[in-house]
Amino acid sequence: MQFIWDWFRWLYQTTGINLTIFYDSFDRHRFTDGFLMTLKLSLICIVLSVLIGVVGAWLQGSKLRVTRHVLHWYIQFFRNTPPLVQLYFFYFGVGSLLRSSLGTGNQPLVSNVTWAIISLSFFAGAFNVEIFRSGVEAVPKTTLEAAESLGFSRLRAYALIVLPLAFRISLPALNNNLVNLVKTTTLAYAIAVPEMLYVSSQIWSDELNVPVMMNVLLVCYFGLVGVLVYVMHRWERAIKVPGFGA
């Protein structure tokens, strides 16, 4: 490995391209941790937001008016406000409220990373509910009726028939939203979550290599989103069913 790091040092000395994240072990660790934090945020939020979407789309068919109303306002709130404001709302608003009401003093009950995960998952989840709902609505009522006539309960029909079909219909829209989610994780910067953008800004204020770090960031996000898109497309192809959907 050492010769790689040496090469980057040589690159800096000959061209001025200062990639401290390679040859400087402190920066290298900072950046790797940041990258892993972004990865962690992305993966956890993807899973949680998809779960919120699946459960939300199911609850939207609920017979209870209250449930449908709560869901409606949840979606309105998270869709019609900026995600950065939501993040502040959770971290500074709800977070300090919790602190003062539980009297824990300055000791935060919920870490900034957790708030970022909660906030971003709810944000992307609101869109996922809408995405899955349109998928669920595109499943013919008659298919559901056939399931019912065979004795499937509503929950079982949803899990085994409606959801798998709705998923296939929703995948393109879901792809877009998840790509957006990965890019939105950069907002966690604002509440000092040490993700990739945050550590990069620390590095460039120490090393004064702003343009280089900017390019590093672009390449990293491009790669990260590229992998996500690739995986989603592979999945889309794998679950494609002949004669269903386009």
Add this chain to the structure above:
Amino acid sequence: MPDSDARPIVSIRDMHKSFGHVEVLKGISMDVPKGGVVCIIGPSGSGKSTLLRCINALVPIDSGSIRVANFDVHSLTTDKERLALRREVSIVFQQYNLFPHKTALENVMMAPIYVLKEPRDEVRARAIALLKKVGLAAKQDAYPGELSGGQQQRVAIARSLAMRPEVMLFDEVTAALDPETVKEVLNTIRELAAEGMTCMLVTHEMRFARELADTVYFTDGGVIVESGPPAVLFDQPKADRTRAFLSQIL
């Protein structure tokens, strides 16, 4: 041959059903003996589909009674009770309504596995036998999108049979098919009837009704206008409305 002395397996008394302010069924009564084959004919919108859907508890009725085997369909309330009913009576739709993400075999296997909770191997063997029975042994791994309309409809019949029902309801199951494939499906139903399955068919295939039915019901405007053995109903209809309908369609 139906045993006319025994208690009817389906018994409907003065059944009423409205959608909103529109009364679609205005007092239907009929009895179907075990092993009997009845055909229900009538103009579009006369409530034939609704009648079948009521028997299967897909839509609740407003008044009157429906009895299928040992179930009072009109007073079922829980999912569990409805499930018990649906083991006895199964419906096949005009649009097949197969599960598009499952192969033909999986379509047939799903309800017995997930609803009846029967062991997979057993269900699989039975499903393969059923597909063979409807002439689709070679297509067990095909998805609905890869099958013709007639083939899909036969899979749908096999799927219903997998619940081992006592009564089969067919709602214009050949209406969406081209003439060539109609025959395949009718043959399947013909065999079922010959094996003693109780069948209730809504159909526009008058020749088929004449051949197969013990009793034909002519419905119009939410009531049964006239009923009787096919030879009587088709050749000497009593009501003017029946005559008018038959002259249009034959």
